[in-house]
Amino acid sequence: MFEGKPVLAYPEGTGWQVFWSFQSAKEIHRFAAAKKLSKSAKIADLKPLFETLGLQHLPANLRSRIEPKVVSHLKRFVSNSMDLEQRCLGGGHWVAYWPAYTKKWASPSWNGDWSAPWDDESEEEEVIGTKIKVYCSLYLFFANLLMPA
Numbered sequence: 001m002f003e004g005k006p007v008l009a010y011p012e013g014t015g016w017q018v019f020w021s022f023q024s025a026k027e028i029h030r031f032a033a034a035k036k037l038s039k040s041a042k043i044a045d046l047k048p049l050f051e052t053l054g055l056q057h058l059p060a061n062l063r064s065r066i067e068p069k070v071v072s073h074l075k076r077f078v079s080n081s082m083d084l085e086q087r088c089l090g091g092g093h094w095v096a097y098w099p100a101y102t103k104k105w106a107s108p109s110w111n112g113d114w115s116a117p118w119d120d121e122s123e124e125e126e127v128i129g130t131k132i133k134v135y136c137s138l139y140l141f142f143a144n145l146l147m148p149a
Contacts, residue, residue: 033105038096
């Protein structure tokens with residue numbers, strides 16, 4: 001069984017989707033928040049997430065079909081499901097400004113509610129936001145140096 005369905009319910013090939021349980025979706029979203037992913041993020045070391053979802057207990061042929069579905073859900077969540085301010089730096093590279101209220105999502109005690117609180121000013125996350133601002137400033141500085149006047 002995986003996500004409440006027998007293993008045989010997950011066919012070979014594409015054109016099907018996993019209907020994630022609340023708990024699994026919460027863990028995927030928690031992972032995205034902890035890593036502060038952006039649209040173009042190269043997601044390294046998914047093993048802890050796969051283990052949290054229990055994929056290590058699945059037969060290898062099913063695990064190889066489910067793992068891309070996890071990555072797909074991560075990318076869809078970051079690209080479409082949230083009010084992240086994302087900016088393209090060019091060359092397909094994106095940076096994401098995660099609102100301050102998303103800090104709690106990375107905690108194991110997070111309840112899974114990913115809606116924005118009513119009283120939040122949607123501040124940028126201080127550390128990541130500062131690093132991104134510096135990176136963007138440097139990028140623009142060097143881009144201006146290379147562009148002819």
